[in-house]
Amino acid sequence: MEFRHQSVLLKETIDGLQVKPNGVYVDGTLGGAGHAFEVCKKLSATGRFIGIDQDQDAIIAASERLAAFRQAAIIRSNYCNMVQILRDMGIRGADGILLDLGVSSYQLDNEERGFSYRYDAPLDMRMDRRQSKTAADIVNGYEEKDLIRILRDYGEERFAKNIARNIVAARQQTPVRTTGELTDIIKRSVPARIQATGGHPAKQTFQAIRIELNQELDVLRDSLDGMIDFLNDGGRICVITFHSLEDRIVKTIFRKNENPCICPPDFPVCVCGRKPKGKVITRKPVIPDPEEQENNPRSKSAKLRIFERIDKPEGRPEAAEG
Numbered sequence: 001m002e003f004r005h006q007s008v009l010l011k012e013t014i015d016g017l018q019v020k021p022n023g024v025y026v027d028g029t030l031g032g033a034g035h036a037f038e039v040c041k042k043l044s045a046t047g048r049f050i051g052i053d054q055d056q057d058a059i060i061a062a063s064e065r066l067a068a069f070r071q072a073a074i075i076r077s078n079y080c081n082m083v084q085i086l087r088d089m090g091i092r093g094a095d096g097i098l099l100d101l102g103v104s105s106y107q108l109d110n111e112e113r114g115f116s117y118r119y120d121a122p123l124d125m126r127m128d129r130r131q132s133k134t135a136a137d138i139v140n141g142y143e144e145k146d147l148i149r150i151l152r153d154y155g156e157e158r159f160a161k162n163i164a165r166n167i168v169a170a171r172q173q174t175p176v177r178t179t180g181e182l183t184d185i186i187k188r189s190v191p192a193r194i195q196a197t198g199g200h201p202a203k204q205t206f207q208a209i210r211i212e213l214n215q216e217l218d219v220l221r222d223s224l225d226g227m228i229d230f231l232n233d234g235g236r237i238c239v240i241t242f243h244s245l246e247d248r249i250v251k252t253i254f255r256k257n258e259n260p261c262i263c264p265p266d267f268p269v270c271v272c273g274r275k276p277k278g279k280v281i282t283r284k285p286v287i288p289d290p291e292e293q294e295n296n297p298r299s300k301s302a303k304l305r306i307f308e309r310i311d312k313p314e315g316r317p318e319a320a321e322g
Contacts, residue, residue: 006105007034008299009240012286013098014038016238016306022046023095024232026086028079028223029053031104033062039096040069047071050086054078054128057106078128080219083226093232101220102242103127103210105298115210117202120180125210135209139176144168154217154245155208162189163205179206207243217245224253228277231309236281242301247285254280254307281306 007013013035019025021044027036030051040049049072053059059076066072075085079099086094107127108116114124114135125135142150144164151160166189167176176182183202190201211217227237241247260274285303293300 006296006298007032008100008292008296008302009286009288009304010034010038012304013100013238013240014042016281016286016304017096017098017236019043020047020095024048024050024091024093025096025098026050026082026094027052027098027100028082028227029098029100030062030074031055031058031100032106033065035098035100036062036072037065039098040066040072043069043071045071048091049073050075050089050091052077052079052082052085055104055107056129057110058104061106078219080223082223083230086230093235094227094230095232095235097227097231097235097237098240099220099238100240101216101246114179115206117179117183117186117200117206120178123177123179123182125206125213127214133213135213136175136177138209138213139167139182140171150212151205151208153208154211155204156244157204157208159190159194165189182206211245217249220246221249221253224250225257228253228257228307228309231278233309233311235309237307237309238304239306240302240304242303247303247305250305251285254305257307276310278307278309281308 017025017039019039019042021042023043025039025043025048027039030036030053033051036049036051043049049069051062051066051072051074053062054077056076059074063074066074073089077085103115107113111119111121112124114121123134123136123139147164147167148160151157151163157163163186166185170176170185176185182205186202186205187195195201231237239250241250257277258280259276261270262272262274263270282305285305288299288302
């Protein structure tokens, strides 16, 4: 299957990065290289682009699309390793970093990857297929209380208890191995009146299992500060999210880096010594315009937030360790 992915908020993201021809730019979720292609077009011969993705199919597709750009280097890894990768390449700071989070259209539409409830396929959902653990291991191996937790916390699923209880009951008879089997269990767990008025009943459960398997929220939470530290003065980080859990993490971390002071509100002056690292460019997230939402329905939940690094002191560490 050809790797196809329609880049969301493409113009807004490229504008937000404010690409300098001789700058260093990093895409931590390279995908099909839609955003990357537009960045590379703006770079001069002295500019550099580094694309990172953990999905081998994305690496192959992006390598073909960016083959004409000598400035581009493509690396298979998780973006949580970005800062160390750049250091190993001798890069001391980036002028722009991009993250386009979530699952790609290709991953959703490729039946064998097991991301979608629309097809009956093995329960996989691995973004990096070098990983041994799959969605089936979660569905068949987690205790009921842990299933409830991830469905509630990561899927914001109202019927988490019903679904978890029915998963445990079903797997006692025979392991749940396919997306179709899991979808049937979910449908039995969600009241018919809810199914008649809401979206697909399996959407939130599949999201929750995918997030748990790939540790998506932990990776995001643990990586953003280091990326901000690694930006050059005036450099920007653009993050596109697709659900409220991701967006909340990005918003919180951006605000903390803009105003890190932890002094009590009644203190007349700051004594904690924590200094701002930059400013939030997007007071409200940028969302797709009506035309993009109509042309690409999957863009409807997308939100773009941008942070700009300011006054990076000379001689300080390029990034926080880890």
